[in-house]
Amino acid sequence: MSVMDSAPIRLTQMVKKGGCAAKLPAATLRQTLKDLRLNRPSQLLVGSQSLDDAAVWDLGNGTWLVQTLDFFTPIVDDPFDFGAIAAANALSDIYAMGATPITAMTILGFPAAQLDMALLKPLMDGALDRIHASGACLAGGHSIENDALILGFSVTGIVPEHRAWLNSGARPGDHLILTKPLGTGTLASALKLNQAQEHWVQGAIQSMKTLNDLGPLPDVKVNASTDITGFSLAGHAMQMAQASEVSFHIDAHRLPVLQGAMSCLEDKILNRAHHTNLAYVQDATNANETPEPLKWLLTDPQTSGGLLLSVPGAQSTKLMSLLATGFSEARVIGEVKDKESLSVRFYDGKTQV
Amino acid sequence: MSVMDSAPIRLTQMVKKGGCAAKLPAATLRQTLKDLRLNRPSQLLVGSQSLDDAAVWDLGNGTWLVQTLDFFTPIVDDPFDFGAIAAANALSDIYAMGATPITAMTILGFPAAQLDMALLKPLMDGALDRIHASGACLAGGHSIENDALILGFSVTGIVPEHRAWLNSGARPGDHLILTKPLGTGTLASALKLNQAQEHWVQGAIQSMKTLNDLGPLPDVKVNASTDITGFSLAGHAMQMAQASEVSFHIDAHRLPVLQGAMSCLEDKILNRAHHTNLAYVQDATNANETPEPLKWLLTDPQTSGGLLLSVPGAQSTKLMSLLATGFSEARVIGEVKDKESLSVRFYDGKTQV
Numbered sequence: 001m002s003v004m005d006s007a008p009i010r011l012t013q014m015v016k017k018g019g020c021a022a023k024l025p026a027a028t029l030r031q032t033l034k035d036l037r038l039n040r041p042s043q044l045l046v047g048s049q050s051l052d053d054a055a056v057w058d059l060g061n062g063t064w065l066v067q068t069l070d071f072f073t074p075i076v077d078d079p080f081d082f083g084a085i086a087a088a089n090a091l092s093d094i095y096a097m098g099a100t101p102i103t104a105m106t107i108l109g110f111p112a113a114q115l116d117m118a119l120l121k122p123l124m125d126g127a128l129d130r131i132h133a134s135g136a137c138l139a140g141g142h143s144i145e146n147d148a149l150i151l152g153f154s155v156t157g158i159v160p161e162h163r164a165w166l167n168s169g170a171r172p173g174d175h176l177i178l179t180k181p182l183g184t185g186t187l188a189s190a191l192k193l194n195q196a197q198e199h200w201v202q203g204a205i206q207s208m209k210t211l212n213d214l215g216p217l218p219d220v221k222v223n224a225s226t227d228i229t230g231f232s233l234a235g236h237a238m239q240m241a242q243a244s245e246v247s248f249h250i251d252a253h254r255l256p257v258l259q260g261a262m263s264c265l266e267d268k269i270l271n272r273a274h275h276t277n278l279a280y281v282q283d284a285t286n287a288n289e290t291p292e293p294l295k296w297l298l299t300d301p302q303t304s305g306g307l308l309l310s311v312p313g314a315q316s317t318k319l320m321s322l323l324a325t326g327f328s329e330a331r332v333i334g335e336v337k338d339k340e341s342l343s344v345r346f347y348d349g350k351t352q353v
Numbered sequence: 354m355s356v357m358d359s360a361p362i363r364l365t366q367m368v369k370k371g372g373c374a375a376k377l378p379a380a381t382l383r384q385t386l387k388d389l390r391l392n393r394p395s396q397l398l399v400g401s402q403s404l405d406d407a408a409v410w411d412l413g414n415g416t417w418l419v420q421t422l423d424f425f426t427p428i429v430d431d432p433f434d435f436g437a438i439a440a441a442n443a444l445s446d447i448y449a450m451g452a453t454p455i456t457a458m459t460i461l462g463f464p465a466a467q468l469d470m471a472l473l474k475p476l477m478d479g480a481l482d483r484i485h486a487s488g489a490c491l492a493g494g495h496s497i498e499n500d501a502l503i504l505g506f507s508v509t510g511i512v513p514e515h516r517a518w519l520n521s522g523a524r525p526g527d528h529l530i531l532t533k534p535l536g537t538g539t540l541a542s543a544l545k546l547n548q549a550q551e552h553w554v555q556g557a558i559q560s561m562k563t564l565n566d567l568g569p570l571p572d573v574k575v576n577a578s579t580d581i582t583g584f585s586l587a588g589h590a591m592q593m594a595q596a597s598e599v600s601f602h603i604d605a606h607r608l609p610v611l612q613g614a615m616s617c618l619e620d621k622i623l624n625r626a627h628h629t630n631l632a633y634v635q636d637a638t639n640a641n642e643t644p645e646p647l648k649w650l651l652t653d654p655q656t657s658g659g660l661l662l663s664v665p666g667a668q669s670t671k672l673m674s675l676l677a678t679g680f681s682e683a684r685v686i687g688e689v690k691d692k693e694s695l696s697v698r699f700y701d702g703k704t705q706v
Contacts, residue, residue, distance in 0.1 A: 024463055024470075024496045032473045036481060039490045044456070048493040055492030057456055057509075061414055069422075069458050069507050070495050103397070103410055105422050105507065107460060109499075110377055117377075120385045128389060137392045139408030140401040142423050143377045146462075147500050154422050154458065154507035156410075 011074035011082055011149060012192045028276075046166065054093040062161050068093035070229075071107040071152020075188045075303050076205055079119050083126025083151060085208040089229070089304035090153035091134050095212035096227040096307055098165035099157035101134045106141025109150030123151065134211055165225040170244035174223055174336040175316035179214070180207050180306025181329045182233060182297055183261025189271045190264045200260030207258060207329075208304035215326065220319045221312060228305035232277040234287045234298040234344060237308060241336075241343040242284070244310070250334035251349035252294050261300070265293035273301035284343040298346060310336055364427035364435055364502060365545045381629075399519065407446040409517070417512050421446035423582075424460040424505020428541045428656050429558055432472050436479025436504065438561040442582070442657035443506035444487050448565035449580040449660055451518035452510035454487045459494025462503035476504065487564055518578035523597035527576055527689040528669035532567070533560050533659025534682045535586060535650055536614025542624045543617045553613030560611060560682075561657035568679065573672045574665060581658035585630040587640045587651040587697060590661060594689075594696040595637070597663070603687035604702035605647050614653070618646035626654035637696040651699060663689055 040047060045064065046056035054068035070090040074082050087104065094101045106127070110120070124138075131138055136155065170176075187204045190196035212227060226240045233255070241248045277299035282288050287298045306327070311319050316332050323330040393400060398417065399409035407421035423443040427435050440457065447454045459480070463473070477491075484491055489508065523529075540557045543549035565580060579593045586608070594601045630652035635641050640651045659680070664672050669685050676683040 024461075024465060024498055028470055029473075029496060032470050033477065035474060036477055036491075038481065039485050041490050044490050044492060047490065055456060055458065057492070059412065059416075063412075065418075065456075065509070067456060067458060067492060067507075067509065069460065069493070071460070072497055103408060103418075103420060105408065105420060107422065107424070107507075108377075109462070109503070112377060117381055117385045120382075121388060124386065124389055128391065132392050137394050137397050137400065138389075139397060139410070139420060140422070142505070143382060144425055144503070145377055146503070150462070150497070150499070152495070154420075154460075156418070156420065156509065 010077040011079065012077050054097060056097065056164070064159050064161055064164055066094055066097045066099040066157040066159060069107065069152065069154035071150055072303070073148050073150055076191065079122040080126035081205050081209070083123040084130045085205070085304050086151040087127040087130035087153055088209050088211055090155045091130065091136070092212045092227040092229070092304060094155055094157035095214070096165070096225050097157070097159060098163055098222065098225065099159035101136035101155055101157045103139040104131050104136050104153045104155045105139055106143070107150070107152040107154060108141065108143035109146030109148065110143060111147055111149055112145050115149065127153070130209065130211060134213060165222050167224050167226040167240045168243040169224040170240060170246050170310035170336045171223050172246055172336050172338050173313050174310040175313050175332050176248060176250065176334040176336065177309045177311065177316060177319060177330060178228070178256060178306050178333045179212065179309070179323060179327045179330045180210065181256035181258045182300055182302065182305070183258035184208055184303045184305065185271060185273060185301040186261055186264040186269050186296065187258060188303065190269045193269065195267070195269060196264070197260055200258070203259045212307050214323065217319065217322055220315050220322065222309055223312065224310040226308050228302045228308055230273060230301045231280060232299045232301055234281040234285050235277050238281050238284050238343045240308060245339055247337045247340040247342060248334055248344045249337055250344060250346050252290060252298065252346045253349045254331050254333045255297065256329040256331045257297065261297065262293060265296045270296055271301070274299050277301060286342055286345055290346050363430040364432065365430050407450060409450065415514050417514055417517055419447055419450045419452040419510040419512060422460065422505065422507035424503055425656070426501050426503055429544065432475040433479035434558050434562070436476040437483045438558070438657050439504040440480040440483035440506055441562050441564055443508045444483065444489070445565045445580040445582070445657060447508055447510035448567070449518070449578050450510070450512060451516055451575065451578065452512035454489035454508055454510045456492040457484050457489050457506040457508045458492055459496070460503070460505040460507060461494065461496035462499030462501065463496060464500055464502055465498050468502065480506070483562065483564060487566065518575050520577050520579040520593045521596040523577040523593060523599050523663035523689045525599055525689050525691045526666050527663040528666050528685050529601060529603065529687040529689065530662045530664065530669060530672060530683060531581070531609060531659050531686045532565065532662070532676060532680045532683045533563065534609035534611045535653055535655065535658070536611035537561055537656045537658065538624060538626060538654040539614055539617040539622050539649065540611060541656065543622045546622065548620070548622060549617070550613055553611070556612045565660050567676065570672065570675055573668050573675065575662055576665065577663040579661050581655045581661055583626060583654045584633060585652045585654055587634040587638050588630050591634050591637050591696045593661060598692055600690045600693040600695060601687055601697045602690055603697060603699050605643060605651065605699045606702045607684055607686045608650065609682040609684045610650065614650065615646060618649045623649055624654070627652050630654060639695055639698055643699050
């Protein structure tokens with residue numbers, strides 16, 4: 001199943017914005033919704049004042065229920081690949097909590113007037129390939145007619161209380177590890193514009209299909225974790241640093257990058273999310289002062305991006321060796337400091353520490 | 354908040370099909386998806402070969418997790434009302450299992466180019482009004498830009514194993530009780546066509562906003578339950594009769610009907626779902642032989658419709674008295690028989706028993 005097959009229909013040509021780049025602007029969303037009066041029962045350990053985070057519900061028996069949902073328009077052309085990426089992306093929030101996925105439910109908007117409904121089969125086959133690989137099962141869902149193809153999943157996982165990872169536990173002295181390379185946002189835009197080389201696209205697809213399942217991590221303590229998605233490395237790192245009441249120093253030159261992504265960013269292949277992400281982080285990071293094209297990598301909206309892990313400095317070598325097989329692009333990208341004026345400071349490790 | 358306010362924007366004028374009428378055709382969907390190879394772990398007590406049912410996961414400690422999701426385009430004009438209906442509709446599947454809702458996550462597609470994002474506030478206020486009334490909390494969600502406004506919720510509930518209601522437990526001799534009047538499909542179409550009287554619309558809105566929370570039902574045993582939504586009374590009754598391996602006899606003249614609905618059906622105000630629902634049930638019911646306009650009431654796609662309950666005949670009077678306060682339109686509409694050639698037989702109680 002190749003994205004470059006000479007198929008009559010290219011999914012990415014049917015939508016205005018693909019993948020997590022199609023999110024509503026974060027800053028506007030948060031502003032509009034901050035006045036909502038939300039109930040917060042004591043069992044809801046992690047909720048959300050916004051519409052964009054995962055939730056943790058205490059089942060009361062030492063087990064936490066972890067719930068998240070995510071959906072988007074096609075980011076690649078092949079239906080099997082799109083289904084697989086949509087599933088891996090939705091499952092990612094469960095892994096970001098250290099939890100094990102149990103059920104997934106489909107969220108489907110289908111343009112029945114434009115697309116043959118037979119396309120649902122490869123689409124769902126791709127999704128099931130990833131859902132089953134995660135150990136979860138498809139338990140239901142809902143579908144409507146919609147002008148744009150939309151696919152995603154509501155996913156539930158469970159985790160023993162003592163093994164859960166929150167995004168608020170990063171401690172000064174921790175090392176920051178990113179498990180997947182960046183660049184899916186610009187590469188997806190380049191694909192849509194027919195400016196992406198096929199091996200770039202295939203590299204991005206393989207990365208996006210990869211489950212953020214780190215496997216057992218014996219003798220490694222993960223202090224905090226989040227997954228990098230639509231709000232970019234800068235946005236999600238900022239959220240994690242703020243939740244943990246610390247600051248992150250991230251060496252921009254150590255960041256793992258997908259093949260072709262820097263070339264696309266040099267060619268200014270950006271989408272609106274690059275700009276809204278930059279606006280979102282401008283008060284709490286120095287992303288805006290970073291030279292181009294690096295600035296746009298920091299704010300590149302990821303679809304099914306990697307985990308950002310905060311682990312005690314003494315354990316990062318051990319964790320990196322455990323990740324070597326499944327996540328060969330994983331890198332130590334920075335460290336956690338006491339809280340400073342900026343939540344995240346990007347620096348150029350070639351010239352400065 | 355009235356649907357007939359002279360607001361500059363009428364949500365129903367922005368979409369092609371509103372509410373559950375915007376579902377993909379059931380028959381086509383099932384046909385397309387029946388070849389999917391689904392994993393079925395032993396904890397998944399109720400799953401779905403289709404994309405359209407609720408799920409039950411056995412937590413292993415005498416408690417079941419009930420999960421469902423539902424979303425659709427505007428069925429009414431007022432954002433608060435639409436939010437409230439979308440939430441009540443999604444919560445309904447939890448009540449149909451006899452469960453208690455705990456968490457809801459938002460599924461939002463928003464046409465940011467056409468609608469002021471300030472509209473999100475009343476939209477979510479309406480949803481929260483119903484979510485909080487159910488005892489659940491909003492725990493997260495996801496939003497994207499979309500040409501059509503789409504709103505819905507992924508909802509999770511819990512129920513002690515011994516108190517859960519399935520749709521497979523109807524027994525010969527049971528009485529069938531429907532808790533809400535029918536007709537939201539034709540009334541929503543009439544509203545969109547500016548052919549609905551205001552008090553008709555208000556009646557439908559009040560019914561759709563009503564939570565299917567029956568409260569405690571002391572000394573009443575519910576043998577089976579389902580909620581009536583997009584696939585109509587005929588479709589959902591057929592599914593329940595087949596799951597229970599029985600047949601239903603339903604007196605079409607006892608059906609509760611929303612004010613104005615029969616008038617709209619007499620005027621042939623139908624949408625595509627009326628026809629696809631009729632096709633869906635034609636081999637297993639006699640809906641197609643029922644005189645118009647009754648035929649179209651049986652196949653009218655409901656949004657946030659009532660529960661169809663199957664209870665031992667000796668207990669139906671007691672249950673009806675318990676429902677009298679909150680569900681004044683509830684009616685005993687038929688009874689359960691040994692399995693016959695038709696899963697559901699509609700008859701005219703005025704002339705025949």
